[in-house]
């Protein structure tokens with residue numbers, strides 16, 4: 458808890474994601490007061506949101522109270538507020554509906570949001586799984602469509618789900634949906650013809666999992682197809698409607714695919730509001746930083762994680778955010794000690810993506826590649842290890858176990874009222 462009369466330098470950290478939390482942790486040993494600000498009262502573990510969207514995990518399994526986090530550190534406090542601007546002259550962070558907060562050092566780690574690339578109807582009708590609420594909305598829409606089809610409600614369309622984007626998020630989402638359809642739905646909905654539950658994965662390029670080795674890309678595509686995913690490579694989305702998506706295939710032909718839900722799993726951009734903060738921005742609206750992660754022209758401000766556009770153009774995934782947040786914390790300690798800042802050196806720990814139960818692909822930077830069960834066990838261990846707090850880890854472990862080991866026998870998913 459920050460003492461209001463404290464004379465210590467104040468570090469404000471905007472965003473309680475991977476980057477922000479890593480920065481707070483690093484600064485816990487510094488002689489500073491740290492104020493963490495987030496528009497939500499909780500941290501979201503985004504890599505498992507697709508599990509929430511497909512009913513495998515509860516929202517509480519992948520979220521963690523930020524106040525519980527800051528209460529672990531004597532020099533840290535939390536404020537739930539939305540940042541609307543930064544007054545770099547007065548060194549104030551402006552907040553929606555609250556007084557501005559002063560800072561001596563500022564670390565911005567406010568992440569990114571979905572980019573719909575201006576595609577007609579996408580913003581309006583597509584679902585996203587970037588946030589807790591987005592994942593819950595997606596889950597409710599999909600499961601309600603299955604329920605309606607099973608009850609043969611008049612006019613209930615086939616519960617087709619179209620996933621847009623064959624990157625890790627799209628592959629994980631499509632694989633998980635295939636599992637829901639193949640393992641759980643036939644038990645829970647005995648009268649539903651499961652061939653009506655179609656899962657279509659649309660990818661503009663000729664491969665899934667673009668950044669992975671071609672062998673792993675081919676493996677993932679084969680596994681998805683074997684699980685009954687209708688994989689459309691070389692296919693781009695032209696329009697998203699309330700009940701359909703219009704795509705253009707490799708032959709240039711347009712086709713309308715009726716869809717109960719369209720899940721947007723491609724493209725990210727900085728929140729448009731960041732562009733109004735008077736800081737230099739570049740590609741994707743991200744904040745320009747130098748090699749030490751300080752914002753160009755603002756030596757007391759760092760930008761870290763997905764929102765930062767660093768000279769190396771690092772991937773927008775968890776590890777650069779975790780390592781970047783830590784680096785910013787270390788640099789502030791150096792500056793307070795009168796030392797110059799250091800260049801950020803990223804340590805690549807590899808990439809992974811799941812395809813379904815007992816199936817994943819993992820690629821390490823030193824050339825080792827894993828697939829299948831062994832890769833999936835590595836994925837499971839890493840994700841549970843990375844989940845914050847013992848409560849989350851235990852709950853996630855229990856719920857994932859239920860999903861993976863008992864789904865064929867039970868389906869216990871609470872579906873919200875679509876009118877809520």
Ligand SMILES: Cc1cc2nc3c(=O)[nH]c(=O)nc-3n(C[C@H](O)[C@H](O)[C@H](O)COP(=O)(O)OP(=O)(O)OC[C@H]3O[C@@H](n4cnc5c(N)ncnc54)[C@H](O)[C@@H]3O)c2cc1C
Pocket residue numbers: 471472473474475476477494495496497499500501502503504505506507538539540541566567568569586587588625626728730761762763764773774775776778809
């Ligand atoms: C569905 C999905 C799956 C993913 N899977 C993986 C994966 O398997 N492996 C992997 O490495 N990466 C994965 N990623 C990417 C990874 O989650 C991100 O790279 C990482 O979360 C970035 O961390 P961050 O701290 O920069 O931002 P975030 O984790 O997005 O945190 C940003 C925080 O800032 C807050 N915020 C935003 N704007 C404001 C504001 N104006 N005022 C106050 N607070 C604000 C938000 O509420 C949020 O808590 C996935 C991402 C998604 C969306």
